[in-house]
Amino acid sequence: MVEVRLFAGLRKGRQKVYQMESASVKTVKDIMDALDIEVKEVNILLINGFHQKPETEVKDGDVVSLFPAVGGG
């Protein structure tokens, strides 16, 4: 399983967390497609707490976190 966590505005019309079969998604982009999230909507993309790209492959047990434009200080 891959756990997908969505934050801030990406939660609109979606769940906060999804569990996805790792066999059904190869990359983060596949996850985003499945959830109907466009690449330009995502500002911070993490796998297990480290910055990655949409084309990065995911594997069983990964936690994928997607954020839109958030920040401050």
Next chain:
Amino acid sequence: MANAYYEKIARVNLTTGEITVEALDVEVAKKYIGGRGLGTKIAYDEGCATSDPLGEGNKLIYITGPLTGAAAPSSGRYMVVTKSPLTGMIACSNSGGKWGAKLKYAGWDAIIVEGMSETWKYLNIVDDKIELLDADEYLGMFSEELDDKLKEKHGKEASVLSIGIAGEKQVLMAAIMNDKDRAAGRSGVGAVMGSKKLKGIVVKATRTNPNDVIASEEALKAANKEVMVNIRENGLTGGGLRALGTASLVNVINSVGSLPTKNWQESYYEKAEDVSGEALAEKFLVKASACHRCPIACGRVVKVDDKVVGGPEYEPLWAYGANMGNSDLAAINKANMLCNEYGLDAISVPCTIAAAMELYEKGAIKEEECAGVPLVWGSTEALIEWTKRIGNPETELDWLMSSGSARLCEHYGMPEVSMSVKKQEMPAYDARGVQGIGITYATSNRGGCHVRGYTIAPEVVGLPVQLDRTVTNEKAFWAKTFQDLTAVIDSMGLCLFTSFALGAPEYTKLINAACGTEYTPEEVLLLGERIYNIERLFNKAAGMKPEDDRLPKRLLEEPVKEGPSKGMTSKLNVTLPEYYKERGWVDAFPTDETLERLGLGEYIGR
């Protein structure tokens, strides 16, 4: 020629009650931009560095920048420059709201307050008239009530700056409040006001813009139009901050395993979601709010019981949340409101309570010292009650707590429990999993602080580019560049948050249009570097030692226990020498050559 300054400074001597008007030295102002830069130059030259911060020799400089209140995004900023009683070094606390813009519209570049009054006073400024009035009847009031009362007296168009009970009592973490819930929060600037018995400054202005001193209104309008495109098109400044405020960072920083938890003993908080920006928006948010002329609107307005008040930023949300092991959001909102009411730094105060909770856990603070409210992790009663006690100290432990975590932990023989730099508490980003921010903390001239070089932007948020947060490469360069650019933005009188969308070229356009200068972006960054260096010279004169550029031992020696940054420590031993090299400093201070290069030759040998 118009140059964006009113070329007028008021000097108020509280010992004699005398108020004089001085001409601004425009050449000097240009060399240091204004605000933070010029304020520090004045503070240094007038001997604040070697003064007792709570004594007669220290001065308070309330200062605007050339762009304060002007047609530029988020231009409502003013700064308070003085010697900090918390750190014993330079203090420059920056605030938004409306007050700073009104001071500028009243025709003042700066107000310098010196000496000490025997009885409580406040200043009333109406355009070019300034009078000193008795403040006795306003003592002991909360900021909001005081704001209302002073407006009743001086008119609702007035803007009020004041200290709360904490400032009156010279609490070392006392803030200066303006417009009810905006704060020049850090480094204990409110205590300096308290030591002088100055309760507040009320400002009214007939002008509604500073266009009469702008070099070219047309050029500024064009520059503003241009930079506003960047502000609008950037996801963060164009909507992200309005939607969730800075509080959106709770989940981001936790997700990268860098949310300090239980006084930095851990770096990942299981219950972060409960105290996140998302939860705040869902459960408590009434609306977003904005400072003067700000299109970004990061401010929060929330409900606390039946009141509608200013809501917490990311920092207090973290400090009263994860850092205390507390997941009760309603309690955080309330504690944040109390900080505003008492006039307290909503970063240092909760961080000190968190340090006290660790001291209590370790058995250093005993239950019998706690006057009925033990300092237990996650206790909402403790975080609320101890905030009130710090704001209005009575018992011995109250007073110790109100002097900040460094003095508190030192007292109990456990200095390493204080998560501070130069005696000021560090904010909400664990420097073990994010290498660049550790340089900012260690070398910040005002002690533990994130807004003196916010490398979190590239290291976590991906602005302007995404860096690998875990490596040390090039972080010294980034820290220095951000520090210098921040010094420029502060000194101009703009909000730092504009820098998510703007860079040196855009700020240069705004300065040139407003001041009639012809700087290149490189020259503007050099001004920032000059400012950073004169702050360092102030600290040197104040007695700073090379070993003050440090991080708490915990960050260097105790690897992160759990979460995405597990196993990491700060590599400051690698980055600090690189940083000094970037700066042209040896043993924490600029070399003569560096001072010459920066046009600070007059300070060689001092």
